[in-house]
Amino acid sequence: MEAANAKAEEKAKEEEKAKAKAEAIAKSRAQWTQKEFLFNYENLEMAGGRHETYLCYELMTSEGASGLKHLRNIPKGTIGIPDGKHVEVLLLEDLKDRKTITQVKCYLSWSPCKDCSQTLIQFSEENPEVDLIIYASRLYYANLNCKDEILVRETRAQLRNLAAVDKVCIKIMNKEDFEYCWKRLDFGPGKEFKAWEELDENHNYYKEELKKILAQVSVTSPVGGSDALNMPRRRQEQEVIELM
Template sequence: MELPPFEIITGDRIDPHIFKFQFKNVEYSSGRNKTFLCYLVDKGNTADGLLRGYLEDEHTGSHAEEAFFTQCLPHYDPALKYTITWYVSSSPCTACAEKIAEVLKARKNIKLSIFAARLFEWEEAEIQAGLRALHAAGCKLRVMKPLDFSYTWDTFVENEDQPLNLWEDCKENYEYYHEKLADILQ
């Protein structure tokens, strides 16, 4: 069976049911085959102010991380200082980590922080190398804490002012992934 063409979906707010499924920080992420990337971009003292939104990818080809730079930051200005924060459903794959590291090395005026709900295939040596390369390029990498899930819920989800009820093992899963990422980056 042939998959439909790849597409990047953009928006302002994520459906609450999709958020709860895609961002759940479980170790085995069966059925979670997309990356959701919620972003905040501060360009300093510009009239544009703060940019906010999300991307999701479907059917690999170009991932949400790569699409961010072409769709959300197409008019890069080397004279501005960019502070970018991503809340992602899973950490970047090897190819995306390498591309992001290249962007950060070439564009010294971009400060990127990535907060990941879970680590993508963290046991794989090439994934670990990609995360280390991102870190070495100046990217701040962190696993999402329970408070980060609530912030993302309030900022990026069509939640109708309903608070997020965190899943039972959210804190334990955070601690597990936090320890794994610390081991990878040491």
């Protein structure tokens, strides 16, 4: 009797976990509100409280362009997905069964973390026929004054390595890019995009920061050696990467 009860209890837990996992995946693809878009994509220099990453993406295939799709990350501690999932991982899961992709264009609220940069490097090297274009609203760990200096340097180095891969282009979102996403997310008639104060100024700030990151190729890491981690096989000899 006790064994049967334990088995039933275990089955109930597994069903609850599976349900929670399905709900988390559904939420990661749920429609955004205007408020969510504006809060998460606002290109502030100091973007406190924005712990999620949002992603809009569209594909070009041999059959033409797809519509704009959207994702948000699954946070750590989610039942059934305890480690969570970053939007870049969710994106690649969406792409794995597609065979005719020629271009992936992404609009991210934050630029990739060091692990996701490495994941995208691997994807690009395994799919050299695919152009990967990344627009970021803000740069993740762009501030060299952050207390975790090692993490900052590793994050910047991996972003630079990602940009060094053939077929990869990284840019900073401007007003036209925000408006492009806004219109295609279809918030309803009469809901026009209104630029926030300092949008252009902050765009220029992040654009200059990205230039500095991509041009910095031989800075000594605090743990020794070069901060050029896991340099991609292609374009390793390139000393300065121009912002496209």
